Amino acid sequence: MPLVVRLLIVLALAAALAGADASAQQPKPETGSPRPHEVPALAVEKYRLPNGLTVLLHVDHKTPVAAVNVWYKVGSKDEKLGRTGFAHLFEHMMFQGSKNHDHEYFDPLEKLGANINGTTSEDRTVYYESTPSNALELDLWLEADRMGFLIPTMTQAKLDNQREVVKNERRESVDNAPYGQAAEAMLQALYPPEHPYHHSVIGSMADLSAASLADVSAFFRTHYTPNNAILCVAGDIDVPKTKAWIEKYFGPIPKGPDVEKPKPQVPVLDAAKRVVMTDRVTLPRAELVWPTVPSNHPDEPALDVLAAVLGELDKENRLFRSLMYDRQLAAGVSASHPTHLLTGTFEVVIEARPGEKLEPLVKIALEQIERLKREGPTASEVVKSQNARESGLIMGLQSVSRKAEVFNQYEAFIGDPIGYRGELDRVFAVTPADVQRVAKKYLTDRFVELDVVPGPPAKRAPEVAVDRDKQTPVEDAAAAAPRDAFDRGAMPKVGPAPRFEPPKFVRRTLGDGLPLLVVERHELPIVSIDLVIKSGETSTPSGKEGLGSLAVSLLDEGTKTRSALQIAGETSEIGASLDVGGGLESCSASITTLKRHLDKALDLYCDVLLNPTFPESELDRLKILRLADIEAEHDSAEAIAAELFPKLVFGAGHPYGRPQLGTLESVRSITRADAVAFFEKIFVPANAAIVVVGDVDPEEITQILEARLKTWKARPAPPVVAPAAPSAPGESALYLVDKPEAAQSVVTIGRLGVARKSPDVPALNILNAILGGQFSSRLNLNLREDKGYSYGVSSEFLTRRGPGLFQVEGSVQSAVTREALVEMRKELADVKGPRPFTDVEVADAKNRAIYGFPSRFETTFGVAGQLATLVAYDLPDDYLATYLRRAEAVTTAEVQRLSNVYITPETMTTLVIGDRKAIEPALKRLPDAAKIRPIDDKGNPARPETGGGQPAAGDR
Numbered sequence: 001m002p003l004v005v006r007l008l009i010v011l012a013l014a015a016a017l018a019g020a021d022a023s024a025q026q027p028k029p030e031t032g033s034p035r036p037h038e039v040p041a042l043a044v045e046k047y048r049l050p051n052g053l054t055v056l057l058h059v060d061h062k063t064p065v066a067a068v069n070v071w072y073k074v075g076s077k078d079e080k081l082g083r084t085g086f087a088h089l090f091e092h093m094m095f096q097g098s099k100n101h102d103h104e105y106f107d108p109l110e111k112l113g114a115n116i117n118g119t120t121s122e123d124r125t126v127y128y129e130s131t132p133s134n135a136l137e138l139d140l141w142l143e144a145d146r147m148g149f150l151i152p153t154m155t156q157a158k159l160d161n162q163r164e165v166v167k168n169e170r171r172e173s174v175d176n177a178p179y180g181q182a183a184e185a186m187l188q189a190l191y192p193p194e195h196p197y198h199h200s201v202i203g204s205m206a207d208l209s210a211a212s213l214a215d216v217s218a219f220f221r222t223h224y225t226p227n228n229a230i231l232c233v234a235g236d237i238d239v240p241k242t243k244a245w246i247e248k249y250f251g252p253i254p255k256g257p258d259v260e261k262p263k264p265q266v267p268v269l270d271a272a273k274r275v276v277m278t279d280r281v282t283l284p285r286a287e288l289v290w291p292t293v294p295s296n297h298p299d300e301p302a303l304d305v306l307a308a309v310l311g312e313l314d315k316e317n318r319l320f321r322s323l324m325y326d327r328q329l330a331a332g333v334s335a336s337h338p339t340h341l342l343t344g345t346f347e348v349v350i351e352a353r354p355g356e357k358l359e360p361l362v363k364i365a366l367e368q369i370e371r372l373k374r375e376g377p378t379a380s381e382v383v384k385s386q387n388a389r390e391s392g393l394i395m396g397l398q399s400v401s402r403k404a405e406v407f408n409q410y411e412a413f414i415g416d417p418i419g420y421r422g423e424l425d426r427v428f429a430v431t432p433a434d435v436q437r438v439a440k441k442y443l444t445d446r447f448v449e450l451d452v453v454p455g456p457p458a459k460r461a462p463e464v465a466v467d468r469d470k471q472t473p474v475e476d477a478a479a480a481a482p483r484d485a486f487d488r489g490a491m492p493k494v495g496p497a498p499r500f501e502p503p504k505f506v507r508r509t510l511g512d513g514l515p516l517l518v519v520e521r522h523e524l525p526i527v528s529i530d531l532v533i534k535s536g537e538t539s540t541p542s543g544k545e546g547l548g549s550l551a552v553s554l555l556d557e558g559t560k561t562r563s564a565l566q567i568a569g570e571t572s573e574i575g576a577s578l579d580v581g582g583g584l585e586s587c588s589a590s591i592t593t594l595k596r597h598l599d600k601a602l603d604l605y606c607d608v609l610l611n612p613t614f615p616e617s618e619l620d621r622l623k624i625l626r627l628a629d630i631e632a633e634h635d636s637a638e639a640i641a642a643e644l645f646p647k648l649v650f651g652a653g654h655p656y657g658r659p660q661l662g663t664l665e666s667v668r669s670i671t672r673a674d675a676v677a678f679f680e681k682i683f684v685p686a687n688a689a690i691v692v693v694g695d696v697d698p699e700e701i702t703q704i705l706e707a708r709l710k711t712w713k714a715r716p717a718p719p720v721v722a723p724a725a726p727s728a729p730g731e732s733a734l735y736l737v738d739k740p741e742a743a744q745s746v747v748t749i750g751r752l753g754v755a756r757k758s759p760d761v762p763a764l765n766i767l768n769a770i771l772g773g774q775f776s777s778r779l780n781l782n783l784r785e786d787k788g789y790s791y792g793v794s795s796e797f798l799t800r801r802g803p804g805l806f807q808v809e810g811s812v813q814s815a816v817t818r819e820a821l822v823e824m825r826k827e828l829a830d831v832k833g834p835r836p837f838t839d840v841e842v843a844d845a846k847n848r849a850i851y852g853f854p855s856r857f858e859t860t861f862g863v864a865g866q867l868a869t870l871v872a873y874d875l876p877d878d879y880l881a882t883y884l885r886r887a888e889a890v891t892t893a894e895v896q897r898l899s900n901v902y903i904t905p906e907t908m909t910t911l912v913i914g915d916r917k918a919i920e921p922a923l924k925r926l927p928d929a930a931k932i933r934p935i936d937d938k939g940n941p942a943r944p945e946t947g948g949g950q951p952a953a954g955d956r
Contacts, residue, residue, distance in 0.1 A: 052227025085203015113852020164788030225256025278455025311335025391575030546662020745914030750807030
């Protein structure tokens with residue numbers, strides 16, 4: 001299935017099944033017969049402007065949110081030789097301002113609570129915004145202005161800045177990430193040099209340096225034209241007004257040249273290829289890739305089902321069974337079938353446990369593929385795949401932004417915005433024989449195997465400086481400018497704010513004292529049930545770190561009447577989603593299902609809650625996986641920072657300073673008796689609440705749950721105690737962790753924050769938005785947009801039951817680590833000095849919080865998450881209803897007062913993780929150089945003989 005926003009594409013197939021006959025009978029899995037169905041279409045109006053712009057409109061008044069999605073039919077496949085990465089670089093340029101708004105694109109919409117971004121793939125570039133519906137005209141004006149008036153404002157300075165931003169993105173996502181260079185190696189092995197997919201979307205450093213303003217202009221005039229774009233507007237819209245705005249702002253933009261559509265180009269492999277590369281990773285990884293078919297090929301649905309049978313169905317897929325369950329050799333396995341416009345690939349990924357060789361694991365995987373080719377899948381496997389697809393699709397079609405993406409994609413790929421109807425028909429028509437046929441046809445002995453094994457990282461291509469003599473200027477664009485009958489330079493005013501009240505919930509108490517919160521939502525036939533337990537990892541005893549999440553993970557690994565595989569199988573049969581997990585201060589067990597399967601889902605769900613057996617063999621298996629995760633997280637500088645920084649601020653023995661996954665020693669020590677004791681301690685009605693959101697009647701679901709949970713007896717609840725605050729440091733400290741040859745340094749600065757119940761939280765959220773909590777924050781605009789040091793720098797207040805954490809974090813280019821740190825500290829110091837927060841900044845941040853509030857409630861999951869937070873932190877029932885009032889009451893004086901309390905760089909802890917050899921000499925020129933403390937990735941003083949380098953895997 002298409003790779004672009006894969007989840008959304010999957011979700012699209014069942015878009016309108018919400019209106020399907022809920023009484024339709026589900027076939028028994030063993031029959032394998034396709035379930036007959038009619039797929040009604042969501043209402044999408046499609047028309048085309050005279051300049052060729054395709055317009056799609058969809059109305060959804062569930063929340064006062066409107067989504068705008070502009071899909072340009074251009075991606076990395078359309079780049080010229082020597083300009084790889086240009087489509088993605090150009091995506092960045094589209095946010096740099098246009099003729100009538102020569103400022104950051106984010107600024108006018110972000111202050112209204114909009115969600116804004118863009119993405120580039122091999123085949124397309126998409127720009128999307130989700131805004132309050134009263135800002136729709138402004139949104140359309142901005143999108144039209146950059147479609148028609150971008151070039152006049154393009155400058156060399158803007159290009160140079162975004163070139164550096166994209167280079168930082170490449171350093172962060174490719175050069176500094178575990179397995180980061182593997183994707184490019186696979187493309188080069190799979191596709192010949194002349195193939196449009198031979199190079200990566202992000203491109204090479206040399207080609208990024210070569211891009212010029214003339215390239216910007218030529219690319220814009222060729223591809224960014226109305227006739228090469230699709231505009232979808234979905235959500236809380238007035239159709240006549242929306243059409244008038246589209247005609248007004250987009251209509252005058254001239255049509256561009258016709259762009260030739262490339263034909264499918266499926267690569268042909270003469271023989272198997274094997275590529276071996278080394279990287280600084282703990283887990284060896286093998287990726288097996290076969291060329292298949294382009295999007296919308298008749299064989300695509302059967303190949304999708306094949307991927308589900310091999311590596312997607314939870315715990316039931318064949319690779320999991322053979323490599324992770326029957327033989328506990330792998331730390332992870334998956335299979336997938338992403339497709340593009342020109343071709344597709346069938347992909348199997350295997351991660352070995354530490355110390356395991358890849359060759360025997362690959363052999364087992366290939367044996368499973370041969371067995372499938374020889375015997376075919378069972379009818380039950382096919383039906384489970386189809387049911388999982390159906391329910392997953394419906395679950396995802398709740399937000400208007402996702403629907404807009406789906407409509408645009410199907411319009412772009414097959415010329416029909418509701419083409420998911422036919423695709424769903426084809427998915428349900430797949431038979432076991434179809435799956436066996438495509439397995440034989442495509443999974444041959446001609447494939448590419450890419451192995452990544454522990455060792456020195458592959459050498460990065462040398463960075464090439466920009467040749468200023470070749471930075472040709474942009475041509476004059478006046479002749480191509482649209483002619484308007486109105487003043488396009490006048491920014492539209494935002495209409496009156498739409499009224500919004502968060503969904504009301506009904507509170508009941510079940511007979512055992514268990515609180516129940518119910519929200520009715522009848523737009524789709526979905527029911528989501530979430531049991532929230534008000535205890536988590538902080539409740540585990542010292543020396544047993546990791547016990548909380550492991551114990552909760554065992555809930556669906558076996559009951560008195562069902563094994564782990566039976567639980568997974570029954571979940572797949574009804575296409576439900578069963579999730580159990582433990583967090584820092586709470587745990588949850590949830591199930592989401594289509595309403596017609598609610599009885600079966602509750603049978604399964606209540607059995608898991610009331611009758612877990614904590615099988616010793618399943619605990620041993622989960623411990624093996626957890627140990628692999630603990631070792632592998634030290635491959636990533638970001639993961640090291642996430643674990644190490646709280647330890648430095650709170651202390652190693654504090655509940656918030658301990659590693660949530662545990663340590664190798666603590667996890668090895670956990671026994672079944674530990675898990676049972678932890679479960680019995682925290683899983684009591686008085687320590688929990690159930691949240692139900694969806695297509696239910698409150699009184700009916702209360703009676704149903706009362707009957708099913710009556711055997712859950714009340715017991716005394718453990719005390720919910722907020723951990724005490726550790727002693728705050730009297731001065732700052734700078735810790736340095738060596739990450740040899742790192743392309744970037746990960747920098748974190750912070751201190752103690754506030755508790756979740758603090759009355760200061762609303763004002764601190766406003767403060768943080770201005771400082772680092774949004775794209776147009778002070779920190780991000782400085783470090784990314786002004787200096788080009790980073791792909792992004794952000795800040796946040798992490799609130800807990802006890803003292804929280806304030807932190808600033810970002811990855812910065814190694815060569816400017818010192819300079820970036822200086823700028824971060826300067827931004828923090830300035831709020832109490834030369835640049836206090838202004839009334840305008842506070843007003844904008846308040847508007848962002850207020851206008852963006854409704855988007856939290858677009859989906860069933862979003863509503864359930866908001867209520868789960870109320871439960872976990874014992875917040876009052878009117879917390880959500882009074883949120884807007886509290887946000888509106890925040891004043892500039894209050895924000896400034898809190899900045900004096902919490903933004904204290906002189907006492908903050910700083911952690912830098914990077915190539916010590918490269919960055920320490922510059923760091924020693926800092927005023928606090930004497931406070932630099934080299935440590936290892938666990939927080940221990942660095943060993944002098946290694947210069948603070950990471951210990952070998954065997955030393956952990």
